[in-house]
Amino acid sequence: MIGTIRKLSSLLSLLELTDSGLFCPPAGIFIDPWRPVERAVITHAHSDHSRWGMKHYLAHHHSAEVMKLRLGQEISLETVDYGQSLDFNGVKISLHPAGHIPGSSQIRLEYKGQVTVVSGDYKVENDGLSTPFEPVKCHEFVSECTFGLPIYKWETQAEIFNQVNSWWRKKRCRRAKFGSFCLFLRQSPTDSPKSGSKRGGGFCPWCCLEYQSGFACKWN
Ligand SMILES: [Zn+2]
Structure with missing residues (x-):
């Protein structure tokens, strides 16, 4: 999947793939970085997306308790609701339901008319627990969904x-x-x-x- 992202990164105007992960230069934020960085936006609380060592975290409210249990109560964590928009140096950032686990989010980035959505794991079937997945209109969609590849066939x-x-x-x-x-x-x-x-x-x-x-x- 990362190989796919690497190929895509040259086409995306809002994202770069760096040694620390997906980076949005105008906003100065990383999405689910794998090395310690200044500011990380987290798609969800699973350990392969929400890692230790970031100076500041941003995630959905429902990710907070699990992130603190895993990463420490003292982490600097700002939480938002779905659809709530924040401004990072002119880049509008908002989180939208991914339907994977409670708090799981697609990250929407909007800058100068360009809209990019980055998703971690997501699930389109309603599990009755997570907020159901919502499609988000965008120019570019980046998926880092481990079991979302077409080779996986799931039963109900x-x-x-x-x-x-x-x-x-x-x-x-x-x-x-x-x-x-x-x-x-x-x-x-x-x-x-x-x-x-x-x-x-x-x-x-x-x-x-x-x-x-x-x-x-x-x-x-
Ligand atoms: Zn996950």
Whole structure:
């Protein structure tokens, strides 16, 4: 995917690919940088997009708790709502729902009539938990969505959740310990803190955090 971005970078007027990641020179911001920089706009709280060491972070409100849990309570983090526009040296920056996890965002950059949208991971099917994906009109779209490549064919969420539930029920019956499905950053479909069931001796901290933040999915 980065190779694709590298090829695209020569065509994009608002972005450059640097050793630290995607950079918007007029705004002076990086998007999901992989090395410490002055100012980072973060698409979402997963560890391959939200990394340690940035001087200032900007992200959606719903990314805040997980980012602080992972990167430290003391990080300099400004949060915004979807659609709220900020001005960085004449570049309008706003975040729009990506539907991947709570807080996941597409980053819209507008400068002198040119609109570029950069997305991290995104999902177009509504999962009942994240704010659903919204298409954003733009001149250029950059996708860094790991499993968004056409080679991946996904079953429906209902089918996948049924498989997960049947798997963990079998494991629970055998008194086996197993790891949490942390990629979801939430409880699995029928395993909520309310239900009293536990995994591997304790709840996944990410799932508890999401649950305590008021995210309860429709699969409970
Ligand atoms: Zn992700």
